[in-house]
Amino acid sequence: MTGPARLVRPRRVAEVSALLGGARPVAGGTDLLVQRRAGAPHHSLVDLTGLEDAPPPLRVTAGPSPSLVLSAVAPIAVVVDALDGRFPALADAAAFFASQQIRNRATIGGNLATGSPAADTVPPLLAAGAVVTIRGADGEREAPLEDFLLGPRAVDLRPAEWILAVTVPAPPAAGGYRKVGGRRALAISFLDLAWQWRADDGVLRDVRLAMGSVAPTVVRLRGAEAELEGRRVTPDVAHAAIAAVQADIHPIDDLRASAGYRRRCAAGLLREALGSIDARHPHPAASHTHLALPTTSTSCEHPTCPVSAGDIVA
């Protein structure tokens, strides 16, 4: 057994920051307690799961263009249940997030705070333009998620700060998520892709793509977005976007996959995302078939595609 930690359990949001001097916040604990068992220093812990005035799992703001305010300290399973289909890309990511037991404890705040480029809730949140609400000793501040992510295991949290909520401008109905992992459950992503767009009579608008595990942080694929914005997805447009991805990403070799394999998969994931555009299915993300196992074909069939042939060393 692991020795006991010193754990305090504040009841009020306003009490937390004062307790964080020298202590670490813990919510689901699904990452922190694993690190602790592996020999990480035994920090004192401040539990964020007993806050009586924490935000509800989901709040939908009033007005013509409502935002979704997601609790950062509620279990992901609870948040996704409350969303009830309102954010399909996040629901798809959650369906492939770890396991039922982990989804019942792990929080979005924890997934963001660990700063992992492989954190599975980040691509959908980044594609949706999420804003992080950070609580500190002097009150709240907000940071766009893209600015909040600084590097591997590095995020913009100052001493005594913690994540209270994440606000998502209402995402368009068309969005989804695909992940490549070693198996269906409990797999750290080799890479993953979230997308959202509006298809106006076949023309894509407000295209936003975010990919994980291909750079020091989860990244927007701005080159590929630019190739798609305002266009119909013809084979040539799809090809240009897929080729542009290669300049948007900077994958490395690591224990899970090689850089070359990730480049091929990146092309394959975007092609599959574009293949989900189908007028008969206005909600292409609604099915739960979005896990691509490594056996999925990832070579591009286009004759001039830079990632099609054997020039990628996998």
Added chain:
Amino acid sequence: MRVNGQSVDLAAAADALGVKVDEVAGTRLLDVLRDGLGLTGAKEGCGMGECGSCTVLVDGRAVCSCLVLQGQVTDADVETVEGLADRGGADLQEAFVRRQAVQCGYCIPGVLMSCAALLERVPEPTDDDIRGALDGNLCRCTGYNRFHDAVHDVARGRCAGAS
């Protein structure tokens, strides 16, 4: 904290654990259950949330008790396999026996709790529902088909009983 419907004597648990009472809060729920309360149904497999053999229910949701600290569930209802029969799960246990869904048995307390949580939320689960509910439970001998058979049996039995 209530475990299987009963309030827990934290002083006695601390004694059994060999820690001070105020250290129980920072002790893993799994250790409190097994070494503090003598409830050895939940097993430690990996100790890092990968295998699910320590699965218990916290307020009806399946969690890995190796990744929860006791102080995080002071207000909660914890259910372990020891309480399952008394809390309406005897039919699930009997179905596992009837379907021979047990071989070495190490994973079974966790598997049963995951299935019990599923059946509470989804009275007539599909195979996909069952797969999703068991995606955090590793079994390396019986395999999963008999778990599915047992869960379907229970769903049918409960629906027939309710009508």
